[in-house]
Structures are given as structure tokens and as C-alpha cells.
Amino acid sequence: RRGDTQADRKETVRLRLENGGSPCAGRVEIHYKGQWGTVHDYKWDLPDAAVVCRELDCGTAVSAPGGAHFGRGSGPIVTWKVECSGTERALKECQSEEWGHYSLSHDNDAGVVCSDHRAPRLLPQNSQCFGRLEVQFGDTWKTMCGLEWDLKTANVACAQLRCGVAVSVSSSMHSGGSAVLTATEVFKCMGNETQLGTCPRSSTTHQDCTGHNNVTLICSGNNGPRLVGGENRCSGRVEVLHGEQWGTLCGDYFGLQDANVVCEHLFCGTVKSIPRDARFGRGARPVWKENYECNGNERRLWNCPVSHGESFNCLHGSMANVICSDENWALRLVNGESRCDGRVEVYSHGSWGGVHDTVWDQNDANVVCRQLGCGYALEIYNSSKYGESDGDSWVHVAQCHGHESQLQDCRISNTLNSSDIEGSSVGVLCSEHFQLRLSDGGSPCA
Structure with missing residues (x-):
């Protein structure tokens, strides 16, 4: 009735x-x-x-x-x-x-x-704010084309996941055992939206949007940090996310080791300076009553010990500020027959350098191939295949678990000169190399 x-x-x-x-x-x-x-x-x-x-x-x-x-x-x-x-x-x-x-x-x-429900998730689901992105369309989960995403849209996805801000967005190959549905919808976010569903949308026309070009996100995490008010994302006032609220860290207890971890967390290189003034603005948000006690070796701010003082009287005039070196990583394969075949080299600290083979294994190689959009590793070689890196460049020793989306997510150690350690540079033959060779039409059978 x-x-x-x-x-x-x-x-x-x-x-x-x-x-x-x-x-x-x-x-x-x-x-x-x-x-x-x-x-x-x-x-x-x-x-x-x-x-x-x-x-x-x-x-x-x-x-x-x-x-x-x-x-x-x-x-x-x-x-x-x-x-x-x-x-x-x-x-x-x-x-x-x-x-x-x-x-x-x-x-x-x-x-x-x-039907207009749009909600993101990161796989594997036990990951902490990084992984392969899927979006739920109604009641169906689909992967997103990595060739159609930018940092503004990634920021909205991280915010909706309560994972802070986007550190990086890249294209990777789906390595699961089941088939995936690739979405034909493209999000064109401005970056200030709180939900993907409120962003403008269009249909993709990109021919390469397949299961080999999925979005991989690295978000800053559910407790930040981010840098606000600087010239770029690697400089500014240090803010940390608690729940759904951003707040500033107090500069009274913020030291060089804490700043180094913030720069590492945001993939912004190392600390250049820690300004003690209010050059990045005073901010209208609260000042959190916590003191990070990093030793400088942590890779994420949430790994640092934290103390909370009862008698806390930090004012906005004493905020934590950081200017990082903004040394973005780059990765390439050289001396091979395609971009998915060759010696592994990393750009860091202003120069290209090889990756050392001391602890290099299949897990490490799979991460390199995934980051380059080259599938997975078929073969691992030493310098006898592709030659050694030239010059006094940085040599990187990587230890990956295999699930990382980028090599810089792995445990990395550096040495200034290849003569400092014994061994040779590694090379990788990725699975997509053969698809690239066939597409070149270089044989009577392709």
C-alpha cells in the first residue's frame, strides 16, 4: 500500500x-x-x-x-x-x-x-597503495589503458583510494593467469576531483590499448607525505595525510634524516636543503602533533618511528620544509636488437650506469621488463652478450621480490665506479622483443 x-x-x-x-x-x-x-x-x-x-x-x-x-x-x-x-x-x-x-x-x-559507478582498486589487493589499477564499471572490473593516463587522473585515483597523492603512473603488462577486460573509457580529470566518477570522460581511440598496456600506480600512501607550495612536486611544505585530512609537520623536530626519507618516499632524489622559513606558505591546515624519528635508511615515511608529545606548541611559523634534488629515474636497454632487448642501464645522479649481476635474478629482470612495457623476462645475460657500461658511471645492485612495478621500488644500493666491485653488467631479453621483431616485417613469415 x-x-x-x-x-x-x-x-x-x-x-x-x-x-x-x-x-x-x-x-x-x-x-x-x-x-x-x-x-x-x-x-x-x-x-x-x-x-x-x-x-x-x-x-x-x-x-x-x-x-x-x-x-x-x-x-x-x-x-x-x-x-x-x-x-x-x-x-x-x-x-x-x-x-x-x-x-x-x-x-x-x-x-x-x-551503471555510472566508478571505483578504483590496486592489485594485488594486499599491496600498500601501489600496484596495477582496475576500475569497477557498474559491477564489472576492468583494467585501464596506461597510454591514456596522466598524473592528474592518477592523483584522483590515489585520493579515492585514501592513498595520498600519485607519485608515479606508468604502463605495465598484466602478468596474471586470467584474461582481463580493458576499459574503453578514458578519464580526463583536472586533478582536484575526489572521485573518478566525477571526472570528464571520453572513449579511447588508441589502437595499442591492450592487456599489455595497463596502468600501474604508485601512491604516496595513506599517511602521505606530499610537498606543497614549491616550484614542483619535489619542493615545498611537508604535509601528511591522516584519514581524510592533510596537516603540516612541525619544523622544530624535522631533521636531515627525516627529509631524506620524504625525498626517497616521493622518488625525488636526495635532500638539497631544509628551509626554516615560511617561503612555501604557512598553510591553513592543522599542524600534526608528531615527531618522525627516521634513521635515514627507510624508503617510506610510514616506516619511521613516531613519537607524539603531550606538550606540543608548534606554530605554523615553524613548519617542515624540504627541497629535494628531483633526480627522476630513467631505465633503458641498450646494445640489443630492440627496446626490449639489451644491457640494463639506469639514469640516476646525472648519468647512465649499468646494473650489477652480483644478486641479479629472474625477479629483478621481470621488474625491468614490466616497467618498460616489454612483458616478462625470457633470458638473463651478463656483459659478454651486450658489453659493459662506459665510463665512471653509477653501478646499481638491485634486489626485487618480483611484484614491484618499477626498479626503483626494489632494494637498491649504489657504488660510484664499476671498478669498486667485481662482476659485470646484466642484460635482459624480454618477451615483447619477439612481437616487436615480427611487427617490423623482417622475415618472410611476418
């Missing part, structure tokens, strides 16, 4: 979806008579969900899960036994039990997934 409080529903009624990862999926909540409440899932089905999606301008209904699929809500149950035809413009127009504040169990809260 139609509830007998239809007149009461003429008041402003607000609707939202909570805990679903985007504004277009989640637990159905109604703001009614001054309080947010939920909807009981008795008789809840797809036509009811269709009305919710229409009312929220979220496209069409994909599913109508009950049983508190998106978690148990709080407050009262506003209504139950909802029966929409599916054509109504708003949920308050549907037949239901009388609207009010029922004291029913939230174990049966109703949910909705709409």
Missing part, C-alpha cells in the same frame, strides 16, 4: 549511497525529518534500485544487493516493503510502508549499484 504520510514526504528529502566507493554505489540512505536513516531490504529489487539511480543521476541500476552488503548503517530505518514500478522519478513516489523512524535491524539494509 502507499504510505499514509505522502504529504510529509513533500518536505525536502535527500538521498545518498554510502560505503560503496563512489556516489553511485552503496547503502541507500535517506535524510528524513532531520535525520539520516536506511531502507529495509524486504521486497527490495532492481526496479527499486532503478529509481534510486535515476534520482541520483547515476545511470541505470546494475544490482540491488540487500543484507547490509555495503555495511550496516546507523540511525533509524526510514521505510521498508518498497515496491517501485521502476518509472518513478524519486524513491518517495514509490509504494512502501509508512515513512518514519523504525527500530529495525541494520542487518537488512538495502543497497544499490548503478
